[in-house]
Amino acid sequence: MKKENIKSLIESESDVHLNNLLPTEDVNIFKEMVEELKDTWTKKQVFRTETEARISVLQDMKYPDKASKYWQCVREQSVFLENLMTLSFEYRRNDIKIKRLEQKLKDEKDELKKELWKVDLDEKTFSKASMELVAKDRMREIKMWSKLKTEFDDGTFNTKDVNRHQLESYHQIMKNRVETITAGTSQPEVFNAVGQLRTIERVKKDGELKYDKKDEITFGKQKP
Numbered sequence: 001m002k003k004e005n006i007k008s009l010i011e012s013e014s015d016v017h018l019n020n021l022l023p024t025e026d027v028n029i030f031k032e033m034v035e036e037l038k039d040t041w042t043k044k045q046v047f048r049t050e051t052e053a054r055i056s057v058l059q060d061m062k063y064p065d066k067a068s069k070y071w072q073c074v075r076e077q078s079v080f081l082e083n084l085m086t087l088s089f090e091y092r093r094n095d096i097k098i099k100r101l102e103q104k105l106k107d108e109k110d111e112l113k114k115e116l117w118k119v120d121l122d123e124k125t126f127s128k129a130s131m132e133l134v135a136k137d138r139m140r141e142i143k144m145w146s147k148l149k150t151e152f153d154d155g156t157f158n159t160k161d162v163n164r165h166q167l168e169s170y171h172q173i174m175k176n177r178v179e180t181i182t183a184g185t186s187q188p189e190v191f192n193a194v195g196q197l198r199t200i201e202r203v204k205k206d207g208e209l210k211y212d213k214k215d216e217i218t219f220g221k222q223k224p
Helices: 003-020 024-032 032-041 050-058 066-107 111-152 164-177 187-206
Strands: 209-211 217-219
Touching: 003 024, 003 032, 024 032, 024 187, 050 066, 050 111, 066 111, 066 164, 164 217
Parallel strands: none
Antiparallel strands: 209 217
């Protein structure tokens, strides 16, 4: 849906219906702000920026190496793909509902029912515009995670099997957690962090995790 259509929806609501909801003074102010509100609605932040992705999501203490960052990008991108597909189905249903409402408006003789159908139609039309805005930003974030995946994929780790990097990554993660333990850290948190770190170090020492020539994980010590 184009920006001018959003503007027309806002204008239509302010010209007729907001008078029943707001004082006249506020309605007049709202009308003067239509261009600004259209701009606000169009450029508002929906999902995370690249800055937030790098600093908040892929923060170094939680994802200490390129492999762990890469695989978190895979997870994030997958979520956005699934959400975009679900939104596409919702969008299709919404379009059908709009067509049905348009047909009802055309056929309905009762004026009160026509008013009700018109409210529903305006609501579905606005929902359509909102879905398009969300879909656009979901696609932006899908492309952003693709860019980050390419950046972190330096050829030093396996990009086919998520399990391949985790022993080393988790080792550093647990080290980071243990290093941040203070006198105020709860006993369960200490128990969990220290327990995982000791387990990782034992697993690495004992060679419990090995990979065969096909890059498939096997458990237990390998026979010579």
